[in-house]
Amino acid sequence: MPNIRRSFSEGYLYPAERSEMERTLTDLDVSLPGAERLGELISILLPHGNLKNCGDLILQGLKQVDLNRFKNLVIVGTNHKKTNQPISYCEGISFKFYDEIVEINQDLLEGIKSNPWLIKDNLIHEQEYSIDVFLPYLRHLTGENFSIIPIMVSKHTVEESRNLASTFGMLKNEALPVISSNLNQYEDRNTTITKDDEIIKSFLSLDTAEFFKTAKEIGHTSCNLAGMGGMMEITRKLNGRIKIIARKTLCYNSNGIERCTGYITAVSSM
Secondary structure, eight states, X not given: XXXXXXXXXXXXXXXXXXXXXXXXXXXXXXXXXXXXXOOSEEEEEEOOOOXXXXXXXXXXXXXXXXXXXXXXXXXXXXXXXXXXXXXEEOOSEEEEETXXXXXXXXXXXXXXXXXXXXXXXXXXXXXXXXHHTTHHHHHHHHSSOOEEEXXXXXXXXXXXXXHHHXXXXXXXXXXXXXEEOOOSEEEOHHHHHHHHHHHHHHHHHTOHHHHHHHHXXXXXXXXXXXXXXXXXXXXXXXXXXXXXXXXXXXXXXXXXXXXXXXXXXXXXXX
């Protein structure tokens, strides 16, 4: 029997009480625009901030997805604790949030496990929030079962992005890639917006090498550059395009210093 992994985000990135979460999502759902006409969906990028800061962006992004078709999602999180680790998956566990259980799609996972760049590492996944943060949003929109394939990255290079894209391609539209990432972090508003403008321009170009070059030159601190690069690579291979659905920059004051984070929701389609 699989081990149960309790959501690390519950009570942290979204309320500990399910009724409060559902009430907030219902109110947000009514206030947000419906899905745009985007063509055949390839992948999606969502921020992994808390409900107050990012709930609208997460929900607006997921509303672009036909969740009757895509009941399996490859959620690509980022390892905030360790760097330079191989791309990893976890298995033999079930994800729990509130009283709900979400299973890993073992059949689809078996189809990609043979990749030499993928390793099993349940420990890395154990206390990482950038994957499980989306589960209550998905349940709210689907109202029924869905499954996930959890992938974690911590080494952010062109090569890792291409490995991710190859993994997405092996799934042959049986699972939708969901990239979990915030944009520039912990700098003042003007710096954050300027850096995000540059990285978004490069992101939309689908030139992954130039994207990483730009990130290095400007010192961009997005926490999942490899995931974003993987989205660019699979989109370019399928002759698609990326569209920004929503964007915001939020700041707080820490000992008199302004610290900001950029957030976007984006989708790629053919």
